[in-house]
Amino acid sequence: MYGGGYIPAGVEETKAQAESPELLAQFEARITRGEKIEPRDWMPAVYRKQLIRMIEQHAHSEIIGALPEGTWITRAPGFRRKLALMAKVQDEVGHAQLLYSAAETLGKKREDMLNDLINGKSKYSNVFNYPAETWADVAVIGFLIDAAAIVNQVANSKGSYGPYCRALERICYEESFHLKQGHSVFVWLATGTPMQREMLQNALNRWWEPIMHFFGPSDTMSQHTETLMRWKVKMATNDVMRQQFLNIYVPKIWDLGLSLPDPELRKDESTGQWLFTEPNWDTFFKVINGDGPCSRERLAVRKVAEERGAWVRAALRRADARYATPLA
Amino acid sequence: MPILSLDPRVNRLQVEQVPEHQPPVLVPGDHWPSYQVFHQRRRGEKHSSVGIVHAPSLEMAMAMAKEQFGRRGETSNLWVVCTADVLEMDYADEEVFRTTPSKSYRDPAGYKVNEKIDAYKAKQTP
Numbered sequence: 145m146y147g148g149g150y151i152p153a154g155v156e157e158t159k160a161q162a163e164s165p166e167l168l169a170q171f172e173a174r175i176t177r178g179e180k181i182e183p184r185d186w187m188p189a190v191y192r193k194q195l196i197r198m199i200e201q202h203a204h205s206e207i208i209g210a211l212p213e214g215t216w217i218t219r220a221p222g223f224r225r226k227l228a229l230m231a232k233v234q235d236e237v238g239h240a241q242l243l244y245s246a247a248e249t250l251g252k253k254r255e256d257m258l259n260d261l262i263n264g265k266s267k268y269s270n271v272f273n274y275p276a277e278t279w280a281d282v283a284v285i286g287f288l289i290d291a292a293a294i295v296n297q298v299a300n301s302k303g304s305y306g307p308y309c310r311a312l313e314r315i316c317y318e319e320s321f322h323l324k325q326g327h328s329v330f331v332w333l334a335t336g337t338p339m340q341r342e343m344l345q346n347a348l349n350r351w352w353e354p355i356m357h358f359f360g361p362s363d364t365m366s367q368h369t370e371t372l373m374r375w376k377v378k379m380a381t382n383d384v385m386r387q388q389f390l391n392i393y394v395p396k397i398w399d400l401g402l403s404l405p406d407p408e409l410r411k412d413e414s415t416g417q418w419l420f421t422e423p424n425w426d427t428f429f430k431v432i433n434g435d436g437p438c439s440r441e442r443l444a445v446r447k448v449a450e451e452r453g454a455w456v457r458a459a460l461r462r463a464d465a466r467y468a469t470p471l472a
Numbered sequence: 473m474p475i476l477s478l479d480p481r482v483n484r485l486q487v488e489q490v491p492e493h494q495p496p497v498l499v500p501g502d503h504w505p506s507y508q509v510f511h512q513r514r515r516g517e518k519h520s521s522v523g524i525v526h527a528p529s530l531e532m533a534m535a536m537a538k539e540q541f542g543r544r545g546e547t548s549n550l551w552v553v554c555t556a557d558v559l560e561m562d563y564a565d566e567e568v569f570r571t572t573p574s575k576s577y578r579d580p581a582g583y584k585v586n587e588k589i590d591a592y593k594a595k596q597t598p
Contacts (some may be wrong), residue, residue: 185563215479231543238540245506245524254526255498263494275478311523318544441475444487450497457502460528468556470506470524 163188175376180306183249183472194377195305196250197266203243204261204268208442210236212276213285221279228325232286235318242311245470249307262447264434271354273436280340280347283333286326288351288393292358294319295389304376307472334400341402348397349405356423357431359386390418507533508558510551511541519551530554 167186174181181187210233217233220226244254260266271289276282294316301312333344360382363369372378380388391411397404408421431439475487504526510519522541527533533552542550576582 182563184560211479211482214481215477218480234543238543241525241540242523245526248506248524253500254503255496255500258503259494259496259498262490262497264490277478314523440489441477441482441487443490444475445482445485447490447494447497448485448487454502457504457528460532461501461504462528465501465505465528466554466556467501467505468554468558470555471508471558471560472521472524 172374175304175374180309181304182306183469188375190371191375191377192250194372195308196247196252198377199243199247199250199308200252200257200260201267201269203240203247203257204266205272206236206243207240208261208268208272208446210240211442211445212272212274212438213282215276216279216282219279220282225329229282232322232325235322239311239315239318242314243308246305246307246311248470249472251469258446258450262443262450264443267432270357270428270431270436271351273431273439273442274351274354275438277350278343278347279329280333280343281351283326283329283344284347284351286322287330288326288355289358290319290322290326291393292355292389294323295385295392296359299379299385302376303379310472331400334402345402348402352405353423353427356386356420357425357428359383359389361425361428362422387418390420394418504528506555507537507552508555509533509537509541510553511537511547512549513546514548517548519549524555525552527552 164186168188171181171185171187171191181191213229213236214233217226217229220229244257247257248254257266261268271285276285297312297316297319301309301316303309330344333340363381363383369378369381373381390409394404394409394411406421408419411418430436434440434443473489475482475489477483477487506524506526507530509522509525511522512519525533525536525540527536530552533554534550537550537552538547541547
């Protein structure tokens with residue numbers, strides 16, 4: 145799962161053109177022909193930088209994303225739900241591994257990425273800085289956050305960078321299981337006792353704003369997406385992805401007689417576009433900058449895992465280990 | 473300040489908050505070298521490259537590969553190869569193979585004789 149809509153800082157297009165107009169033209173022609181870029185191909189420095197940032201943010205989101213849902217593994221209602229949740233959380237960590245390797249092919253070491261996660265230099269999706277207060281939060285995350293992530297990841301899997309596309313293909317396949325099991329938990333609660341329904345409704349109300357934040361600020365607020373889209377780094381605008389998500393999932397929520405905490409939310413049948421109240425973007429930026437309800441806990445847990453696991457890794461390490469950039 | 477979490481496992485860890493200015497926790501090499509993984513779905517099929525694991529040794533790479541690439545669907549066999557032992561062709565050399573698909577003299581479809589045979593037969597029958 146991932147919220148990749150927000151890529152901070154803009155692309156400096158002119159810098160790319162200054163590098164080598166000839167190589168840049170070949171690079172762009174390859175992308176236009178629909179061919180993939182592979183790790184040791186020439187690429188503009190800006191392309192490399194943005195891809196590292198994006199894949200790294202995605203990897204961090206997966207590894208941190210395992211934490212909110214992991215909260216409920218010990219108390220999952222029933223053995224099958226527990227098995228499914230453990231499998232899902234393991235998948236998320238596996239996705240992080242695939243993505244760190246994809247980013248590593250671009251030249252940033254895995255250790256450096258994890259350091260930048262812990263010291264707050266690189267970001268991850270905002271949604272994982274919110275707590276999973278009840279079992280119903282697990283339903284909302286598994287169903288709707290994973291659904292939003294799929295919209296984003298299916299788009300990105302058609303991008304231009306080979307290793308990222310290959311990782312995403314596998315990830316999307318596994319995410320579809322996450323979505324299905326999340327939907328199952330969601331439907332069970334929605335069709336359950338009045339208390340279960342109330343628990344689910346409360347979780348939906350809590351998560352709606354983070355979900356609306358998920359795809360990032362409106363395109364009118366984001367800068368420089370044009371170059372990233374031409375290079376197939378970014379495959380769809382934030383607004384387009386948000387609309388796709390609303391169009392598929394809002395009806396499924398309403399169908400179950402549940403409500404969403406936005407009185408303006410409705411589909412304009414004449415334009416086919418969904419209308420909604422803009423979520424509070426100040427909150428979004430505050431959370432991105434490390435001030436979310438669980439931000440400190442998430443990073444502290446990650447840091448402890450690295451620190452307290454260090455002796456095991458050191459004990460297994462061989463003196464003759466040779467580093468080579470992963471192939472793909 | 474210790475963190476109070478909703479997750480009982482996190483509380484058992486007794487995690488302290490991350491101080492504002494963090495020295496790097498990891499140094500390069502901490503997460504070991506990488507290995508390329510090849511996966512065979514069923515006997516008789518070929519092994520295909522499926523991705524990468526990080527591990528301290530071939531044996532551990534195999535354990536990681538089983539977990540990462542064999543936890544779902546069918547798996548019959550796995551290979552792991554240390555990335556540093558792989559020699560990769562330069563993509564710039566792709567050009568060398570550009571004309572290969574058009575080398576019809578290497579291709580069964582490049583040898584059509586039926587017309588000749590038919591013409592020969594037509595000449596033989598009075």
